[in-house]
Amino acid sequence: MSSPHSSVATPQATRLAPPLAGARNYPAQKPAEVYLFGTCVLDLFFPEAGMDAIRLLEREGIRVHFPQGQSCCGQPAYTSGYTDEAREVARAQLALFSHDWPVVVPSGSCAGMFRHHYAELFHDEPATLRQVEALAARTYELAEFLLEVCRIQLDDRGSPIKVALHTSCSARREMGTHVHGRSLLSQLGQVERVDHDHESECCGFGGTFCVRMPDISGAMVRDKTAALAGAGADAVVSADCGCLLNINGAFEKQQQSLRGEHLASFLLRRTGGKSDGVQS
Template identity: 80%
Template sequence: MRMSHSPFAAPNATRVAPPPAPPRSYPAKPSDAYLFGTCVLDLFFPDAGMDAIRLLEREGIKVHFPQAQSCCGQPAYTSGYTDEARAVARAQLALFDGDWPVVVPSGSCAGMFRHHYFELFKDEPETLPQVAALAERTYELAEFLLNVCRVQLRDSGAPVKVALHTSCSARREMNTHEHGRALLAQLAGVERVEHDHESECCGFGGAFSVRMPDISGAMVRDKTAALNGSGAAAVVSADCGCLLNINGAFEKQGDTLRGEHLASFLLRRTAGKAAQGAGK
């Protein structure tokens, strides 16, 4: 769930939807790329970050990880703290300058780079070219593997039924669900099962889960019940915030089902089976 970045917006104001973005064109696979690790991944899922790096390196890409990177600014932005969000975002703009793609193992953080920095810096025309350059070079991990690396994954795991959870903002802004589905479909032993409430928020929403814990708790109970009812033996997601919330709910409920980041799942399923991208 994403809240308005401005808590003072007029409740009856007419909002005009932006025009649909043109189809994205994808470049040839680069020799170098940045990884933006995200603050949640860095603190709670560092193994998933390392697995994302291994997936990229397996494709022959040299991965650069600027050590001073922190947060994309989304928590402050969606809570209405625009000045604070801008200060955090400005630091990331300086770190990821240049021509290399920026790969993000989180659709919501990638969406912040690609879409919301324009709004954040709308009053700084001198900064907008840098914002536009970052947006053009930003890719969610699954999108990058699928459409830039053009991986062809060869499964080495046992048959398993998997439920794919995608962040609600990642679905809207980055089509992460489509990229994740396409990668899972390449794994011969993986059957992706549908689950109820698949497109709905898990209740995390960043600061939303802190400000409105009762509503958030009800939402994640619906989500975990749907995942349990799907018949899946495993849960995969490309967003660490959602994994943090869903896995925390599973643990509190005494359930043994757990979610795993898509990067870790893909690497584990294809261990020893180098993904042969198109044109290799």
């Protein structure tokens, strides 16, 4: 990558504040077809969660399209201050979603990039900005889509279990994923969601943050995993694969048996579907 335009990269938290999550009108009927934007982390490290997300959507009678040319949403470059590179990556994604179908994203942080930050990237390109605004209006995080658009009703078929829900900090701010995740888990009669300290705090991943500031990132994930382990949960569930990658790596290094699982895999298995996930 070339040098960013400013000498100090602008953290995501100090970018233009996005609209509060949840202030949107949802369609009266669920669509017949959707796109799935799988995210680069899910594609590389959690492909089973992507397949489980597809199965959940197909079970709702929806045909899922997965454009093969998709890659990164551009968030790592954007939050590191590499605006030109982020625009190049974002422009490539825009070309993939030509039909007017909803775009469902199994990651709140990447969905937030589509919904809130592409507009800043292309603020000086009126034609592209109109395309970006149309994409933002039809982009949904997976849990939000299942809850608010599909109006899914879950029938729990699993054994009693205590679960801690972790939500990405940016996804909480931008997409309200903690609200949607809690609502879906509350439909599962045998699942008890347990609260944990540091719930709203970052796990320390932060995309390139964990590479640029590993000591701080390591301290943050130690706090997060200690809180999760101390909550008395049997399992950890999250809708963001970046967080899962960081949290599970820390658990493994600490030789803990607790592991995090993507919400899509957890919901599918609990409701009688066959998940590609490894957990029982």
